[in-house]
Amino acid sequence: MGKKQYLLYMVQIHTNFRLAELESLADLFNLDIDFSKYDANSPFFFLELDNDEQARQWIKRSILTKAIYEYWGHGQTLDSLHDTIKQTPGFQERCKQFKNSSFKFEFENYQGGKKKDMATKVKQMESFKYLEFEGKIDLKNPQEIYTLIEEYAPAFGKAAPTVPLSYIFGRFVGSSDRSAMERYDLKKRPYKGTTSFEAELSLVSANIAQVKPGTLMYDPFAGTGSFLTAGGHFGALVIGSDIDGRMIRGKGANTDIKSNFRFYQESEKFLDVLTMDFTHNALRSNLVLDTILCDPPYGIRESIKILGARDPERFAGKEDIVIDGQKAFLRKDYIPTKKPYSLDSLLDDLLRYSAARLPIGGRLAFWMPTANDENVETIIPLHSNLELKYNCVQEFNKWSRRLLVYINRGDSFKGPTNGGQKRSPSNFRERYFTHFTK
Amino acid sequence: MKFLTTNFLKCSVQACDTSNDNFPLSYDGSKCQLEQDESIEFNPEFLVNILDRVEWSAILQVAADLGNTSLPPNKPIFEDKNSLNEDDMAILRDLHILLIQTSIVEGEMKCKNCGHTYYIKNSIPNLLLPPHLA
Numbered sequence: 260m261g262k263k264q265y266l267l268y269m270v271q272i273h274t275n276f277r278l279a280e281l282e283s284l285a286d287l288f289n290l291d292i293d294f295s296k297y298d299a300n301s302p303f304f305f306l307e308l309d310n311d312e313q314a315r316q317w318i319k320r321s322i323l324t325k326a327i328y329e330y331w332g333h334g335q336t337l338d339s340l341h342d343t344i345k346q347t348p349g350f351q352e353r354c355k356q357f358k359n360s361s362f363k364f365e366f367e368n369y370q371g372g373k374k375k376d377m378a379t380k381v382k383q384m385e386s387f388k389y390l391e392f393e394g395k396i397d398l399k400n401p402q403e404i405y406t407l408i409e410e411y412a413p414a415f416g417k418a419a420p421t422v423p424l425s426y427i428f429g430r431f432v433g434s435s436d437r438s439a440m441e442r443y444d445l446k447k448r449p450y451k452g453t454t455s456f457e458a459e460l461s462l463v464s465a466n467i468a469q470v471k472p473g474t475l476m477y478d479p480f481a482g483t484g485s486f487l488t489a490g491g492h493f494g495a496l497v498i499g500s501d502i503d504g505r506m507i508r509g510k511g512a513n514t515d516i517k518s519n520f521r522f523y524q525e526s527e528k529f530l531d532v533l534t535m536d537f538t539h540n541a542l543r544s545n546l547v548l549d550t551i552l553c554d555p556p557y558g559i560r561e562s563i564k565i566l567g568a569r570d571p572e573r574f575a576g577k578e579d580i581v582i583d584g585q586k587a588f589l590r591k592d593y594i595p596t597k598k599p600y601s602l603d604s605l606l607d608d609l610l611r612y613s614a615a616r617l618p619i620g621g622r623l624a625f626w627m628p629t630a631n632d633e634n635v636e637t638i639i640p641l642h643s644n645l646e647l648k649y650n651c652v653q654e655f656n657k658w659s660r661r662l663l664v665y666i667n668r669g670d671s672f673k674g675p676t677n678g679g680q681k682r683s684p685s686n687f688r689e690r691y692f693t694h695f696t697k
Numbered sequence: 698m699k700f701l702t703t704n705f706l707k708c709s710v711q712a713c714d715t716s717n718d719n720f721p722l723s724y725d726g727s728k729c730q731l732e733q734d735e736s737i738e739f740n741p742e743f744l745v746n747i748l749d750r751v752e753w754s755a756i757l758q759v760a761a762d763l764g765n766t767s768l769p770p771n772k773p774i775f776e777d778k779n780s781l782n783e784d785d786m787a788i789l790r791d792l793h794i795l796l797i798q799t800s801i802v803e804g805e806m807k808c809k810n811c812g813h814t815y816y817i818k819n820s821i822p823n824l825l826l827p828p829h830l831a
């Protein structure tokens with residue numbers, strides 16, 4: 260069977276992440292998609308697929324798209340749209356295939372255009388009479404939905420354009436998972452904190468990391484569990500750890516990470532959160548972790564710390580202290596001391612750990628902030644077993660953060676490495692608090 | 698901490714990695730308080746996938762630590778993961794109750810190699826180490 264033409268209608272937000280999401284989902288479902296016509300500046304992507312099932316599967320978990328349509332036609336005016344609809348190969352067959360299906364029409368505007376009144380809608384619908392649909396019009400439960408998308412030029416000043424740049428017409432095939440953004444909105448989440456990661460980009464991260472149903476996902480810097488939540492949404496069993504027990508404990512039985520999962524009715528996806536120093540890891544070393552997804556601490560709110568004494572001499576012999584007949588360090592209320600650690604070393608550890616624990620083809624995805632200095636090159640950490648697949652930047656005013664995504668290729672990959680080197684040019688925390696003026 | 702997690706945790710002390718006694722940790726049954734959360738939904742396909750990651754001998758050891766010696770000696774095998782029969786479902790339901798619904802709310806666990814004790818408080822295990830073991 261020949262390929263069919265489809266139209267993907269995308270959102271014009273986080274376009275630095277959009278292609279990575281679409282490619283990752285295509286790869287996840289083994290779909291061979293030609294991205295050569297993809298344009299980061301356009302909300303429309305015209306492409307070919309084998310069938311509707313492929314289209315639905317590809318887009319159903321996407322966050323940065325709206326919907327996918329079977330392409331029927333595209334024109335600068337309504338008249339030329341009708342001409343292309345009639346001339347597009349397969350037109351007769353399509354009309355015949357859906358001749359008796361119940362249907363309705365929907366109208367979408369891309370940036371601008373007025374809300375249409377009923378008279379205009381009816382007039383536009385009537386111009387499609389030549390399709391000769393005989394099925395009944397059903398506004399509630401139609402078998403098919405036909406969508407007319409009007410694309411407008413961006414508004415300059417007060418004069419918003421009233422005439423569309425172009426018209427696109429298609430049959431609705433499947434919607435994306437963009438509504439998950441609302442569902443996981445931090446505003447509505449029972450337990451969150453100052454370090455919670457926004458819903459939209461945490462879900463996008465989980466898509467690019469290819470979190471899969473029935474697999475194991477680990478977040479070594481879980482905090483309030485933002486990425487665990489995103490991973491659970493896409494069906495993985497999630498486990499998290501954090502050196503800071505206060506974060507993962509939450510604020511009581513109904514305001515913690517576990518209760519967030521209960522709130523989303525995904526309790527079975529939540530395994531546990533552990534109070535643990537990632538660099539002194541207690542997950543058994545032969546446990547395969549399918550995905551590692553995290554936002555490591557960058558020392559903005561607190562400096563980076565791991566277990567151990569900053570000044571070992573001061574702690575010499577303290578292991579012998581006894582309180583009430585019990586070694587102090589074995590008591591339930593013992594709080595171990597921590598020492599500062601460098602970001603470079605922490606990320607080296609993260610890459611080394613991922614290379615050891617991920618299956619071949621498994622993905623590590625993490626966020627890394629950088630200052631937007633034009634003269635300082637950002638050095639991305641590299642490991643010889645890991646292929647750096649994506650480096651997606653989100654720009655803020657004076658700094659930016661990037662999602663780095665790696666694929667474990669195993670020992671034979673022998674890629675470039677920069678472990679053990681000093682990569683970070685300056686102390687991000689200090690610079691953040693001095694507003695990047697130094 | 699869910700029972701399943703006991704199957705993933707070893708001792709945090711790096712020196713113990715050369716020993717075979719750092720996994721599973723040993724659980725003090727007299728000090729472990731268990732709880733069952735029946736609200737966690739049963740998802741057989743999901744559980745079958747996760748069972749691939751489970752080391753059965755460690756399940757047996759921890760179950761025995763906690764007073765359950767009635768588990769089958771070998772890991773249940775499912776002939777066809779895509780069409781589970783009634784017997785499979787009965788086994789999976791039991792495993793769901795044990796691995797996913799049962800958790801240790803308060804308790805103690807110990808490394809069989811170095812003897813270090815870790816605590817579980819409010820269902821969260823604390824695997825941090827004092828400086829002389831870090």
